[in-house]
Amino acid sequence: MRYLPLTDADRSAMLETIGADSIDALFVDVPVEARLDGPIHGLPNHATEMAVERHMRMLSKKNLAAADAPFFLGCGAYRHHVPASVDHLIQRGEFLTAYTPYQPEIAQGTLQMLFEFQTQVARLFGCDVANASMYDGSTACWEAIGMAGRVTKRSKAVLSSGLHPHYVSVAKTMAKYTGDTLDIAAPELVAETDADRVIAAIDGETSCVVVQYPDILGRVADLSAIAEAAHAAGALLIAVVTEPVALGMLKSPGEMGADIVVGEGQSIGVGLQFGGPYVGLFACQEKFVRQMPGRLCGETRDSDGKRGFVLTLSTREQHIRREKATSNICTNSGLCALAFSIHMTLLGEKGLRGLAGINHAKAVAAAGVLSAIPGVELVTPTFFNEFTLKLPKAARPVVRALADKGILGGVSLGRLYPDDGSIEHGLVVAVTETVSDEDIQAFAKALAEELA
Incomplete structure (x- = not known):
């Protein structure tokens, strides 16, 4: 049951005090097309707790979690090991x-x-x-x-x-x-x-x-x-x-x-x-x-x-x-x-420098492997743990295809800049300490197959 602490008399007194005719008057600044005129489409009015849990588990299984696949996503959010x-x-x-x-x-x-x-x-x-x-x-x-x-x-x-x-x-x-x-x-x-x-x-x-x-x-x-x-x-x-x-x-x-x-x-x-x-x-x-x-x-x-x-x-x-x-x-x-x-604090200055060194080394290794694929060009020769590749075709469908193969292979610039066709071939790849050599090889193999 919903928790409704106010009575109709309480609401009327509050509306009278602020000079509003009705509760709807409080929402006049919200465009009509943005207001709900009934229940949210597709959602049931009620369900049991077990049914909701079952449904949410089914939805969660559609996700490809960062820990369950070779992961090369970045662009402002990075997968690092947290002790x-x-x-x-x-x-x-x-x-x-x-x-x-x-x-x-x-x-x-x-x-x-x-x-x-x-x-x-x-x-x-x-x-x-x-x-x-x-x-x-x-x-x-x-x-x-x-x-x-x-x-x-x-x-x-x-x-x-x-x-x-x-x-x-x-x-x-x-x-x-x-x-x-x-x-x-x-x-x-x-x-x-x-x-x-x-x-x-x-x-x-x-x-x-x-x-x-x-x-x-x-x-x-x-x-x-x-x-x-x-x-x-x-x-x-x-x-x-x-x-x-x-x-x-x-x-x-x-x-x-x-x-x-x-x-x-x-x-x-x-x-x-x-x-x-x-x-x-x-x-x-x-x-x-x-x-x-x-x-x-x-x-x-x-x-x-x-x-x-x-x-x-x-x-x-x-x-x-x-x-x-x-x-x-x-x-x-x-x-x-x-x-x-x-x-x-756990890292300390020495640990942070060591972590940074591992990130950079792995990124350099990955950039070398990926840019060796025919048709792939390394755009950013100077980088830390994130670099941009130029693919021979639009990167966005390539990223989707890689995801279907169980590889989260970077962020397409076409996704970040959907209205700019001049950079749609760009693919931003992030490589952190969580990436293994096997991950890099799997990414390179899948990308080469997709571009062949």
């Missing part, structure tokens, strides 16, 4: 039952964990300070663009063509309501990034330049020239990192002049989880900290001189700032941030 100890530790009662610290100083354990998390992210990104996390990488990216606008008092953002299209989509959605102008372009299947186009687009109205590192095709580029050009024009450089494991081997964006570095932390400690929940990473240089969204935990000393942790900065709208808030993101991804921090 069993991570899951064990995040389920300890003091972590699992803790929620966002509304009375923060009471939750010393939570604050200390977030403090450690912030320290790890700041060091990883090469920045002075990091916040306690965002929802995910795409929303962190937009928040960085908004932050740059507040810092520079400008409203034009130049986005590299190598920025993940989902991140671009989020930025376009938000820009419709903020009035920001986005200079965007689609990527080309070439080895070089569009650094020259980005630099040429910077002018006196530019608030920021947004560059992904490594980018959507897997290309790795020195960001120093873009940073110099942005700073010369009074703009900020925002670097987006969707694969943080790469920073175990690559120079950090902060070291190359990035003012704000954001990204997706899923690769470390967080499983694929059907696309979420994930954890957004956000860091910046200290001089911009007052404009940083989210919350920041700090270390202090109490009146007895004992070490303690406090909520140092909180710009969320639910606190006292209300309409003056720098962000409407209400909380941090606490549990996923905890998993990230535990996994990072």
